[in-house]
Amino acid sequence: MIAPLPAAARPLVAFPTLLRGNGFAVAPEQTTAFLMAVELLGPRSIAHVRKAAVATLAPHPEQRDRFDALFDMHFLGAFAEPGEDDWAPDEEMSVQEDSGSREILIAEEINETGQAATGAEALSLRRLRTMDESETLRRFGRALPAALPRRRGYRHRAARRGPTVDLARSLKDAIRHDGEVMSLKKLRRVTRPRPILLLIDVSGSMKQRSDANLALAHAVIQAAPRAEAFTFGTRLTRVTRALRRRRREHALSEASGLVADWDGGTRIGDALLAFLAVPRFAAYARGAVVVVLSDGLERGDPSALVGAVARLAARAHGIHWLTPLASDPGYRPETEALRLIAPRLASLTDGGSTARICRHILSLGGAKAA
Structure with a gap:
């Protein structure tokens, strides 16, 4: 039987759900990282919860105003005007990675990815623009x-000059000349990109x-x-x-x-x-x-x-x-x-x-x- 979620953790778990419902891309492992970050920070104030949310749920810079408004609505019970919060995320801030085992995620058909999610991830969809080039x-x-740079292959081909004698072609040529070897045919290695x-x-x-x-x-x-x-x-x-x-x-x-x-x-x-x-x-x-x-x-x-x-x-x-x-x-x-x-x-x-x-x-x- 799964243990019930502690009452203190329910608002924290509900916030990523609220973000997903409003168009934010939040992966399940980011929710876990958010809870771990809140536990790591204490927290001693709502500002610590906000820092943990920004660091782990990773809102896109263009969505930051909506993210702050949803945060204030959820945790403070009111809509805040963008810019009222005096804390902004530091781009150089180091985020502690998940202490759990790190796995390599590989999906052959959908997302062939080689690195597991970390607390610093920002998962999002994006429409690529075709450049005028x-x-x-x-x-x-x-x-x-x-x-492209080329490398020597393993196959050989006929050539006028080369370090290797093409014995088969040389013998065929000798047969046409009554057994007299007029010249030795050469081979050279084929190059490939x-x-x-x-x-x-x-x-x-x-x-x-x-x-x-x-x-x-x-x-x-x-x-x-x-x-x-x-x-x-x-x-x-x-x-x-x-x-x-x-x-x-x-x-x-x-x-x-x-x-x-x-x-x-x-x-x-x-x-x-x-x-x-x-x-x-x-x-x-x-x-x-x-x-x-x-x-x-x-x-x-x-x-x-x-x-x-x-x-x-x-x-x-x-x-x-x-x-x-x-x-x-x-x-x-x-x-x-x-x-x-x-x-x-x-x-x-x-x-x-x-x-x-x-x-x-x-x-x-x-x-x-x-």
Whole structure:
């Protein structure tokens, strides 16, 4: 028999229900995190309850006024005018994560996610805007297959020159010349394009670039022979299947429904560790060109990001980190995490526009196949 809910906890449990009834996306684990945060804070005043609610239920900034009004109505019994509360959430505030076991959530059909929810999540739906960069993406898609870095394959093909003798063709040619070997036919190994792996930051600090970066990922998925795309914020979500739809509008619409952590916090290290923890996902990085579209403003433990990047670099052909903060020629990594991982990156460059990202990706194929 389930024990009845304590009377003191009932208003707290009812508040997330009220938010869901008014259009807020609140996951069940966020309700649990809210109760744990209230217990952690005491609370000694209603302001502590408000802080716990903002930190764990994660209202979108555009919904903050409605969130405060519903909070005041529920806990104070009156509608408050937006702005009356003198407390505002600090964007740099650290939120203690759930002390329970952390699991990797993977759903093959709906939301292939590699990181469990944390107290800092902001779960929401979002309609992606199709950017007016069709011509840039069209040219990029046509040039990409030939511009990707290449690797030597295991197959051989006939060639005029090469290190290997094609014995079968040489013998056939000798038979046509009464057993006289006129020349030795040669073979060379076929090269094939390396796979490309896109890791796209959809946290709040990358909000201005999220739509354009997903449109770019669609162009990559459509053009490259082997490509994978993941988004990360507080979760890791595979969006490759959605972006395989040919029409960009349909692909972005489907991808927007898969991603639940739009414009929330940033846990880059945890997301990469979750990626590497799934063997099928980690295999996508083997020998691949890894392109990370993120500002690198890690909110989690820097050691997690350092360890994840080290493991990812050992598998990949190279990690290319493109950040909109690098538009300044004198840019230097500002966060501790980005400074620590910089030596392991193949490049750290400007990702502030679609045209610059396209140019950088197309420039990666200049190296000799290995």
